[in-house]
Amino acid sequence: MMTDRELTYQVTQRGNQKAFAEIVHRYSGMVFSKALGVIHTEEGAAEVTQQTFVRAYENLDVWRGTELGPWLTAIAAHTALKFLDKERRRRTSSLDDLPGRVLGGIPAESSYSEEHEARLQQMESAIAALPESDQLLLRLHYYDGCKTADIARHTGLSQSNVLVKLHRIRERLKTLMNHEPND
DSSP states (O other): OOOHEEEHHHHHHOOOOOHHHHHHHHHHHHHHHHHHHHOOOOHHHHHHHHHHHHHHHHHHHGGGOOOOOHHHHHHHHHHHHHHHHHHHHHHHHHHHSTTTTTTTGGGOTTHHHHHHHHHHHHHHHHHHHHHHHHHHIIIIIIISSSOOOOOOOHHHOOHHHHHHHHHHHHHHHHHHHSOOOOO
16 A cells, blocks of 8 residues: 555656546545535535545645645544535525515624624723733634644643633633623
8 A cells, every 4th residue: 555655746746647636536535525524415425525625636746745645634623624614605695685675584793793892802901911921822723723632732731631721711801891881
């Protein structure tokens, strides 16, 4: 059985399509699972899987790892997020096309926008008041979407310690936000 490196060489240097078919065979389940975990529909996951392998084929010559799995799942995750964003924009534009009387029951964005913006600024101020290590945990978990296992590896903490710290940080933020005046 050929290694991923050997298969990649066969595809990029020799144009061996059977070698790429072997890559797809080896990793399609992993890529589909990753896509399904993000998209939550089999149809969407199948589309993302196909797009992932197209992107991988187009960029295989720049891959420098030892195993294709992590690289392919990273492509799948990015492709799935782009897919979700595209779907969200499509749904939003569909709502914009509806007549005003149909949307009459839906509050206008401007009716809550100021309050929402003030609350976000209050949250940002509260986060800025936290120690840098707490800000890092928040950024990794909420902004970067890292799982606790990945955060634990990144920070050197145990998974349970990451969970406890995140809980305590959330509680501290609630306290800070409830005591901070709302301008």
